[in-house]
Amino acid sequence: MLIFASHITSKDNFRADKASRAKVTETEYSLHPKVYQDITQKLRTPKIDLFASYLNAKCKTFISWHPDPESSGRTSPPVAKPYPGGRSVIREACRRKHIPENAMELMIAALSLSTTKQYNSTFVKWWAFCQGQPDKIYQPTVQDILEVLTQEFQNGSTYSTTNTHRYEEIWDPHPALLMLEKLHPLDSLGLKKLTIKLILLLTLGTAHRVQTLSKIRLGNIRSTEQGVEVKITDIIKTSAPKRMQPKLILPFFKEKPEFCAATTLLHYMDSWIEQN
Incomplete structure (x- = not known):
């Protein structure tokens, strides 16, 4: 079976052509009142009815196709430009x-x-x-x-979505610092607790996203006399052409070794290598 499109002249297609050109003026089509009520209850009541007449308009303000004494005009409002991106x-x-x-x-x-x-x-x-x-x-x-x-x-x-700042309040880090203080000395910690302490210190000490911390690679960690430097080479949310990637600078905190992220990171690396 072959199906193809073909043009039929009006002379040979007079029935369909005549029906398509007929103007039906005796009937004003409209949504059933119950259907219209259900729609407005689920969505919202429109402010203007386009291409309507005084017989079928659902809004007090309507635009008619033909002259209508009660319409607000005969032409529809300007068509909105498509969203460009x-x-x-x-x-x-x-x-x-x-x-x-x-x-x-x-x-x-x-x-x-x-x-x-x-x-x-x-x-x-x-x-x-x-x-x-x-x-x-x-x-x-x-x-x-x-x-x-x-x-x-x-x-x-929600009310908070439309009426509040992004950060309505901040949390108190003091309980976290108390826990970090107890997770010491490092030699007494297992790998799990050591991991928790390291992540918490990096989060508090650098203020970087979890995504950034997850991109830390062993090959990008360099120890210096002053502390530890960590380069982030993977693509993250803030990455862009010709934009510098983050570098985490972790100085040694000799006055409070229990809060030293650099020492904790180096100890974590040694412990992880030993167990793997």
Whole structure:
């Protein structure tokens, strides 16, 4: 069996052609009221009804195809421009702030793909709220921001998501320091407790992410008279072309050896090699 497309002239296809050109004006199609009610309860009530008439409009404000005494107009509102992507939005925002082109490209190049992806969902929501109108997107009013935050809350976002800082509080490291003080001397610790102490000291002493600490390689650890240097050569979240990779500098803490990350790291390496 062969199936292929073929053009049929209107003369030979008069039935289908006539039906497609017929204007049905005697019927105004509309969603059933119960269906419309269910939709608005699960989503939200729209503010404007496009391509409607006074017979089937679901909103007080509606746009009609033909002249209608109660409609707000005969043409639909401007079609929103499609979302161009996170980097394009950032580039345009920089351009409107009169940032030099070369500096702008340098700033955008420093953004990793994961960072852009992380904020992209927020950009998409803001773009949809502003309906692609540049003045509203890049120069919002306080009322615009309050309205979009209110919409997000009504759509299920939690209060903390829309109204609080990223870090509402910080934890007290004192209990951790007390535990570290007890995990001493190092010779008395097994590999498990030694690992816990090392990770905690590195976290407190360098303030690096767990991802960065997980990229520590034995071949990148160098001991000096002042302490220990650790180069991170693997790609991490903050990696970017021509950007320097992190280097952990761990000085010897002779005054408080129980809190010395450098000594703990060297002792951990020796213990791990002995057991493996």
